[in-house]
Amino acid sequence: MDNPIASIRQRHRMTVVEFAMALGISPATVASAEAGELLRPRKLILSLALLTGQDPEELQAAYSEWRSVRAADYRARLAAL
DSSP: OOHHHHHHHHHHTOOHHHHHHHHTTTHHHHHHHTTTOSSHHHHHHHHHHHOOOOOOOHHHOOOOOOOEEEEEEEHHHHHOO
16 A cells, blocks of 8 residues: 555655645655654645645545554564564
């Protein structure tokens, strides 16, 4: 499963800086979201919904699901050590 935020940015062929400027947020926020470090990316999700026309609740759900899957994979790798 791919990060939905990174997927949208890549689909629009934008750099992190270009994407951040289009959304009105900092490049660090985009990078944190793509790394799965944002717990509540509400402003990012709302800006992204306006840019893409997608439902913000669906974007939030997709991001939360991606983070959950990523965390489970990480825990499984740690347990295998």
